[in-house]
Amino acid sequence: MADAQDPPQTQQSLLPDYPQMILKAIDALNEQAGSNKSTISKHIESTHSNLPAAHTTLLSHHLAKMINGGQIVMLKNNYMRPDPNAPPKRGRGRPPKPKAPLPPDTVVSPPRPRGRPPKDPLAPPKHKTTVSTGRPRGRPPKMAKTTPAAAPPPPGVKRGRGRPPKV
Template sequence: MATEENNNPPPAQPPHPAASIPQYPEMIMAAIEALNDKNGSNKSAISRYIESTYADLPAAHSTLLSHHLSKLKQAGQLVLVKNNYMKPDPNAPPKRGRGRPPKPKAPLPPGTVVSPPRPRGRPPKPRDPFSPPPVPKAKKASSGSGRPRGRPPKKAKTAAASAAAPSDGPPRGRGRPPKVKPAVEPIGC
């Protein structure tokens, strides 16, 4: 019968080993509080504390620890001083970014409309509204002379041109010809 309801709860599954350990940010903050060093705690001390406190850590524990430490540092929840991680001082002034700070802007009176910023580049030349629309330019070879730009293409050798050339012997090779040594006559003939 399809209308019967199943009142039996699903079978209980054994807890997953990763479910027994808290998230890495929580473990890192707990380790820093437990180590309670005024100069902060380095990565290896935090790792040793987490390994001794929690069992069944993943195989990539050191990689995950490095990743979460850098994320906490970027989020401002941790401060890195001389390779030691510590919680930021709540009374410390906020960290200033790189470069020169921007100039303070004068407040505009209410109701003022701000125009959009100018676009980049050179503004276009003004056009006469009564002139005909410009004709699209075709690719020109050059601006003044009749010759095209660049190096001219090589002339193709033809069979007729090579047959008309005088042939006095075998074709010469490339490069400088070898020096001819003078013939030495035998002495005492």
């Protein structure tokens, strides 16, 4: 069983690291606009015979990792080495303002926490003092109507359909 596991380990030890293979492929292809992923993959496959089964996945992973690390740059789906004379790439957003240095004997207080400060549970409750106007609070009740209600119809007469007309 130990013999079955030895060939994959020796295969991986014979292969250089993916970042090295990618950089060698970009340098060997030497295209002005850079090399795309499929061209880099074909070059690596032609120079190294025993690649792992997940070669395309590993290549994509290492290309993305190298872009984030600044080892290579991507321009219009082509990968190339960064220009050494180019200024360093700035991050997103507005850069922070430069802070003036504080004198060495200054004590810096911690920043205030965000949000509203919590209420003190030991503090006595505050009661509002109200000025009495002599009137009760709230809306006054409706006044009762003084007009008498319409007389009910005589016992043998039926009412018509719908709402009765106003008097």
